[in-house]
Amino acid sequence: MHSFGYRANALLTLAVTILAIMCAVASFSDTFNSPSPTAEIKVVNIHRFQKLSNGNDEVAMVLNISADLQSLFTWNTKQVFAFVAAEYETHKHVLNQLSLWDTIIQSKEKAKFSVSISNKYRFTDQGSNLRGKEFNLTLHWHVMPKTGKMFADKIVLSGYRLPEQYR
Amino acid sequence: MAWVRDQIDAVKSIQIRQLLIQAVSLGMIVTSALIIWKALMCFTGSESPVVVVLSGSMEPGFKRGDILFLHMSKDPIRAGEIVVFNVDGREIPIVHRVIKVHERKDTGEVDVLTKGDNNYGDDRLLYAHGQQWLQRHHIMGRAVGFLPYVGWVTIIMTEKPMIKYLLIGALGLLVITSKD
Numbered sequence: 001m002h003s004f005g006y007r008a009n010a011l012l013t014l015a016v017t018i019l020a021i022m023c024a025v026a027s028f029s030d031t032f033n034s035p036s037p038t039a040e041i042k043v044v045n046i047h048r049f050q051k052l053s054n055g056n057d058e059v060a061m062v063l064n065i066s067a068d069l070q071s072l073f074t075w076n077t078k079q080v081f082a083f084v085a086a087e088y089e090t091h092k093h094v095l096n097q098l099s100l101w102d103t104i105i106q107s108k109e110k111a112k113f114s115v116s117i118s119n120k121y122r123f124t125d126q127g128s129n130l131r132g133k134e135f136n137l138t139l140h141w142h143v144m145p146k147t148g149k150m151f152a153d154k155i156v157l158s159g160y161r162l163p164e165q166y167r
Numbered sequence: 168m169a170w171v172r173d174q175i176d177a178v179k180s181i182q183i184r185q186l187l188i189q190a191v192s193l194g195m196i197v198t199s200a201l202i203i204w205k206a207l208m209c210f211t212g213s214e215s216p217v218v219v220v221l222s223g224s225m226e227p228g229f230k231r232g233d234i235l236f237l238h239m240s241k242d243p244i245r246a247g248e249i250v251v252f253n254v255d256g257r258e259i260p261i262v263h264r265v266i267k268v269h270e271r272k273d274t275g276e277v278d279v280l281t282k283g284d285n286n287y288g289d290d291r292l293l294y295a296h297g298q299q300w301l302q303r304h305h306i307m308g309r310a311v312g313f314l315p316y317v318g319w320v321t322i323i324m325t326e327k328p329m330i331k332y333l334l335i336g337a338l339g340l341l342v343i344t345s346k347d
Contacts, residue, residue, distance in 0.1 A: 095269075097245065097269075121266060150313060
């Protein structure tokens with residue numbers, strides 16, 4: 001009962017159990033955080049709007065994004081992945097979601113920002129339905145914990161419209 | 168050395184009844200591990216409920232050796248989710264983030280484009296030749312939970328098989344020689 005093997009085994013089991021419980025508690029403590037992020041997105045300029053040779057519409061725009069995601073950070077937060085997506089409906093598709101820009105925020109201090117950017121990923125439709133199209137710009141965030149459950153949410157900003165003519 | 172001698176003596180002193188008991192307890196360990204794995208498969212609805220991150224393409228979120236828990240539900244796939252997908256002609260599944268979704272009205276089929284957070288461009292270069300989009304059947308599950316470092320055990324074991332055999336051997340010996 002008192003051999004080296006038994007003691008090592010008991011110690012290892014205890015250590016792993018405590019570590020597992022601590023991870024579970026850390027992850028569970030995130031549920032007490034009720035964040036209240038804010039976001040504002042402006043379309044500053046649409047500098048290209050054309051039909052590509054394959055028949056798909058493409059838009060290039062400059063966005064002004066200001067957001068405050070500081071309340072998402074807890075002691076168990078490793079990073080917040082935030083991105084802005086354009087979302088719209090066409091006669092063929094219930095939902096089109098196109099990520100336009102994203103960022104990885106690793107500290108609470110950097111979670112309040114205001115940037116002017118042109119879209120990082122191409123805003124291309126599957127077809128040519130974009131003229132005069134109304135769309136939403138949605139700020140999504142995905143919180144990656146140091147350990148445990150990941151969670152995500154979004155702020156939907158609606159009422160944006162693309163021009164009637166290519167330019 | 169005394170410990171080793173004790174162990175050898177223990178092996179020598181095994182009787183047939185004890186041998187049977189030990190075989191049963193070894194069987195219990197193996198089957199309970201199998202039961203846990205299959206139960207996880209049932210609960211999560213994913214054919215592999217746990218995956219180990221093998222590349223750095225999702226850094227700094229997921230590093231090599233981290234473990235992800237997967238869940239496969241009927242919920243539609245949306246941009247921003249981290250999915251595990253298989254590409255035809257590639258053995259190892261990839262864990263990347265969805266950046267574009269087009270969901271058809273008539274059939275409900277989705278076209279999905281993915282990208283690794285740490286990669287410069289999207290994943291079209293990783294897909295099969297000429298493939299532009301992923302469909303539902305490529306996707307094995309979405310990541311819902313995260314545990315750091317634990318996956319290193321399996322990475323070391325697959326890359327250094329000697330360690331694996333040593334470990335299995337030592338554990339087997341322990342089970343056989345342990346006196347309940």
